[in-house]
């Protein structure tokens with residue numbers, strides 16, 4: 301595997317790098333971002349928090365706007381932020397150019413429907429190819445946590461619920477918890493996965509949590525002034541499942557916060573400290 305370092309910048313004693321590579325899973329050139337804390341830079345392997353961003357994002361939004369580097373440096377945690385979809389002129393996009401499907405909106409699923417199935421395999425990319433590259437190329441351990449925002453919060457919860465042995469802990473900001481039941485999820489899943497809604501359930505956190513046999517500690521923050529709260533996010537549905545199953549979920553409603561990175565940057569320290577307890581960082 302060949303990777304190319306597209307940019308490097310020192311940050312809080314560690315390094316932020318953008319990494320470009322040919323993805324065999326997604327059949328296109330991809331870029332992801334890595335933050336390496338000072339501990340890793342001095343040669344001691346550190347655990348990794350994978351961050352999955354929301355609609356319209358690239359590898360840049362979280363790294364530039366969340367203010368996570370200071371705490372990751374202090375705790376000795378690496379952060380890896382992939383792009384949110386396959387990219388490039390050969391990768392089909394929403395025919396109307398909508399922001400909630402296609403480029404920037406891979407929804408972390410493996411598409412089964414034409415023309416999406418050739419490139420849109422973000423589930424396999426995040427679960428398998430990305431950690432393989434990161435663990436081969438950087439001074440990290442194979443101890444992993446996962447977090448994300450909105451569509452990426454859906455991705456983080458769903459991936460942790462499906463892979464409890466691969467992640468020590470999961471957290472999310474304003475996640476889409478029940479995509480099979482809300483417009484963003486229904487549009488994406490019907491196109492990527494087809495009309496049979498049974499197939500969608502494999503990617504729905506509420507469905508997965510209801511039948512989970514192994515628990516991954518979970519923290520979710522949700523702003524109550526988030527414009528997407530009632531139509532798209534509906535975290536109370538996940539709370540009800542967690543209570544029913546005695547799942548270790550802490551769901552915090554945060555008064556006055558919206559859907560933006562101002563909200564994420566206000567609570568990212570709590571999320572990093574939460575993960576560090578399980579990562580053994």
Ligand SMILES: N[C@@H](CCC(=O)N[C@@H](CS)C(=O)NCC(=O)O)C(=O)O
Nearest residue numbers: 354355356357361399450451560561
């Ligand atoms: N209408 C908005 C909806 C998309 C949106 O709110 N995206 C969130 C994730 S769901 C985001 O993180 N946007 C990028 C940013 O704030 O940097 C847009 O086009 O930006």
